[in-house]
Amino acid sequence: MRLALLFSLCVASAVPLAAQSTYTITGTVVEDGADEPVVGASVLVEGTRFGSATALDGTFSFTATVEPGTYQLRVSFVGFSTVRTPVTLAASGAVDVGEVALSGDALRSDEVIVSATGLPVERRQLGNAIGTVDARELQDVGATAVDQVLAGKVAGAVVSQNSGNPAGGVSIRLRGPSTVLGSADPLYIVDGVIVDNTSAALYDLGGGSQNRLVDLNPEDIERIEILKGASAAALYGSRANGGVVQITTRQGQSGAPRVTLSTSVRTDAVRKTLDVNTAEFNRPQGTAPEASADPTRVDRFDYQDDIFQRAVGTEQYLSLSGGANGGTYLFSGGHFANEGIVRGNLFRRLNGRLRVGQDFGGLLNVSFGGNFTRSRSDDVPNGGLNSNYGALTGFVFGPNTTDLSPDPVTGLYPDIGARSNPRDVIETYTFNQTTNRFTGDAQARLTPLDGLSVSYVLGLDTYSQSARALIPIGATAAGLADGFSRRADLEVTNLNNDIRLQYQTDLGPSLESTTTLGGTSQYEDNSTFASQTFDLNPGVETVGGGSRPDPVGESRSESTLLGAFAQQTFGIADQLFVTAAGRVDASSRFSEDNRTNFYPKLSASYDASGNGAYRRLAARSYAPSTLRLRSSYGESGGLTSIGPFTRFSRYEPGAYIGANGVLAPGLLGNPDVKPERQREFEVGADLGFFGGRLGIEATYYTQNTDDLLLNVELPLTSGFSNQLQNVGELSNNGVEVLVRALPVVSEAFSWSSTVTFASNKNRIDLDPSVDYDPLTSTEPPATLVLGNSFGLVAVIDDQPQGVFYGSGFQRNAAGDIEGLAVDPATNQIAFDNGDPTIVTGTLDDDGILRDASGAILVPIRDGTSRIIGDPNPDFTASWINEFEVGPRVSARLQLDGSFGGDIFNFTRRLAAFRFFGTLSDYQAEIEGDVPVGYYQNTELQAIGANYGVFSIFENWIEDGTFVKLREVSVSYLLPASVSNRVGTDALRLTVYGRNLLSFDSYSGYDPETNVAGQSTGVRGYDFVEVPIPRTFGLSLRASL
């Protein structure tokens, strides 16, 4: 680290310095309209490190040693519009800039947004609600990846962390899911480069996988803009259905070299563990404990003690930036390493980034950016979705009656029963994946005439991800006792070329026009190579050294997209802003007839506060000081649900006993597929009160995706199972509200508070020709059962995405749950002449069925699949508070809530089964607290009357409502006497916590989980995915 610092200082001193003079700059900062001094505002000579904060009376005074010239003095304070005022520094001496007025701006109206129109435009001119996040909000929050950190920060963005691994996957839904089959995550663009965010499962970790946004270091980010749907993102054409997240990385500023250094340590631990079965005996199924003469006494263990650990992590970041003579530069390097809370799990990310630019007299600007990342994770399989060999999987399948320790003589781990021994998994299996990734861009902007510019961006994102799995000989993994080795490599390249021509002119005294033309070509190349073997010899780790290889899997695909767009914007009297745009796309994924698609957009914003008469009226009345109305309509496309070749019937290789063969596919090709098309309309208002200290931003949107691609079920007598067809419709309708207030602004204490609220109603119409009413229809609705869910998640006509679908409780005509009466003497189901007695009951707080007298009933299964739960939350809300106490201390607190979504607790279901019985539910059955066979009753099953709640899936649906203390941080700016002594300008110490508390009634680890990872359709599925940890951290940031 010291070497790096030395190196950066050498670079800094190499920058030539011209003759400098020393100036004393003074002035006063006041609040516009109120003439109150603004205390603690930051004043900075842009492009230099000279600046100060305002004193109690709003005045500032500081010295700057710079070359003579004209500079911009930037005055900013949280919650106020930033003001830049020119200051001319000629001869050395005192310069008074006089009074600088800041106006409060909770709405951030002046914030410049680039992504919506492709050119910098103030927020107030846009017809859409655009979410923005600044670097300040990304730092010291304990998040490991960019998508994770967005949780709660943008209204209408539902961010779900699917796994608690340090590189665990994250899903983002902007205004709800926009597709069923493909990825519903947004399109990510970093500095103009389309970056890949694939969630490749190169080996089977039992459920989740990483998504490759994890390769991006959050420290490198300056700013994020989020376009939530087609009406904002139409310019991005056929890839914008999930919305667009545009990320700008940090870049150098003209001026003296600046060095920033940050270092942090953190620790993670599991927030909550499950209650395991601690019964001291086992008993054969169907017999009460006292009936057995010699009940088998057993030792029981809590395998969670062998699985979870207190994890530690560390992060370093160093950057050098600056600029002179029209050139700017930034170099940065970062290292992040964090253990997982499951022993053996470690994620490490190393990255280096550079960004250099040169301006040639305002005529031409050229810049280059490059980032190299190496990410590596040592994984531990967990999750019960696929693999038999996970650690937490072994824990929940149990039974928990075996000491997990290896045999002292042979060193072999004992077989615990159905699945792997968790210690064996953690201590002897090796799973790791390494990604080497380069993302780079070259950009040029030519401004040949005033108002005319031509810009070009070449973007490249390429990586190779290599995964290796080794299960050694003697493993307790079922079927893999002789060893298993797998290697899978993925290579991805994304290339985009974008050219844009822009002409800005005033057509009249109050009519401003901007015309944009653009074209893009995007190329994607994706190939995988995977190989695996069984039966290893001692010491062998490679696939090549195995004795029983599987066929090698290889696949390659490429796809191309060409697009062109035109956009016209008019600004009328600085009050009304109208934009019309259209984009034409052609993609190689479609046959020629369906290849070309047109996506229009029209949007308008009316800013009443731009009108002098309104401003005067507002000043005299209670009318909002800012009043803005906006509306927008746009269309976009979706390509994620169709692979490059899914329009063909694909006969895949199927060799058989030494002869080449092809196998008929289940999926019948369809040459007529076309992109999914989203039409979105939004309307909203932005209101500012109290001189901008209270801002309300409210938006209603309605989003319809037509031509939804679904794998339509064919008659099986066709010889095929499914065909991809543009048959369905999907809609998302909702409301987003953001309220930002600056209740207290003073030198001693400032408080800003932001509340976001978003409610989305999602509905899928599988067959628009039939209107299915679940209450009156006798016909079953069209249903698509989704994979990766044990057939328990379905897309059902006229229902929201991803409802849980399975067997339920038997109910009588009145809807009351029915159960079988229990004989208190035997604690078993009572039989009267061979027949059980059916009684109605209700579920108590623990989910146990009881009759009116409180006696437990054994529920009866109704085997017909029906909707038993809905993982989509009714609404989400967040509350972010930021405090400044005096000039040195600041604090931040964020609460995130999700309300009304259901979770499928498959973990608990499994552990209640008698052969596994690892959690306290089964203990209750052993100890007689619930009747024998409550969870699974074989006796009755043989006569077809009952299966126990194990087979009643409805029993395992729980409310996933939560409120989490997501982020807490307290930060202290050390006195200059300290920071200067160690050679820095500023030194800030921050203590932070993440996911510290969760207020929920969920019985599992955490209602925020999904074993199906980044699956679009399968959400809220709890099956021993690693829970999200509680994180504490300490960071130190230095700058000079």
Added chain:
Amino acid sequence: MTFPISGARRTALAALALLLAASSGCDLTVSDPNATTEDDAFGTRTGLLTAAVGLQRQYNSVAYGNLVLTTGITSRELAADNTFANLLDLDGGGAGLPADNANVTAYFREMYQTIATADRIIDGVQATATVEPELASGLLALSEFYKAASIGALAVGFTDAALETSVDAPATYVGRVAALQAAADLLESAEGRLTAAPPNDAFTDILPKDNDGTLLFDLLNSVRAYRARFALFAGDLDEALAAAMRVDLDATSVFAYEGTNPNPLYRAISPDFGQPSFAVRDDLGLADVEGGDGRIDYFTDPDTDPANDESVNGFPIEVATGFVVGGDAVGLPAYVPDEMRLVMAEVYARRGNASEAVAAIDAVRTDEADPFGLAAGLDAYDGDTDLQSLLDEIYYNRATELYLQGLRLEDQRRLDQGAADSSDPFARSRNFYPFPRQERLANPGTTPPDPAL
């Protein structure tokens, strides 16, 4: 709501797009390097050969396993031994078996997928001029064999079957007797083709062979054996007897497997791969067995203690042995020779020829050396010779000799072995399956009504 693009801008746009297209070599027509197209698979001589290999794999490795495992649960040859809901439902059987049971659906689906490929090969061979007659006869006969096997397999579990697959029109169903007759007719056609134009080496090259190059699958004898089987099921006793007589009883014919196309029963029943989904029933699921019957010892190993001697649903289960669980590469018989003797016995019995029937039964009972090592080693039959007694004896021999060949459910019905009763661990839990829900929803017009049980 569209944005007008003026002519000049259109030109500019086109120019821009062209420039970009030229700059990165963008081709909007990308072909699939990973898979074969339908035209290539069924429109060329090489394609048809590879399709015929895929056809064998489809039936032998996938569809056949589904038939045996699914109907084996219902006929009580097997017990479900895993906790997946579909298995528990199938094991429970009865009127509560949901129409979307995954095992039943897969069994139905894979058979039609086999038929669809066979149909395409039959059409493709006839439309492709470069296929020589000696290859054509083999490809057509092979396709007819697998199509007939699939239709016959569907008639075991369903009341009706469609004889042709189509992606354009709803299927036409016929009753199961007509379907079995159609299957026998397809086999008649196949037998005619093989005898009229014996296939050349180009055809036999695609049939499975052992390491010495000996054919493992005997197409002609299999065609005759299946013709006898399905004619018997359809009630056509004359054709059944005649076809059974033409089968060479010394020949063997197996569905071959290998590491990459493993024996589906081994994978489902053996505990080598973790908790298996299926377990063989103690005494092959029969209420009464004869002591010393070598066939029961062939399939189960009473000397080895099973981990559990009860399935998850409490059925008595046993450790499996024999070709069922011999390993990934151990073949399963396409038919066993003694099936032909039992076909003859049944024809004779039904015709009232008890002595010939008993003679055929005894040939099976006293067998000491079967080509598959599956020998009863019992004494000659000394029971009653009325029709039902003979049918009961034939059932017992079929149940043991033809264990796990996907035939017992049909045998239980045809040979009057009691009624379906899901609460009796030795009676079939259903007669026929409901038609898969997917079929009914996607083809509401012609899917037949579900049987009550």
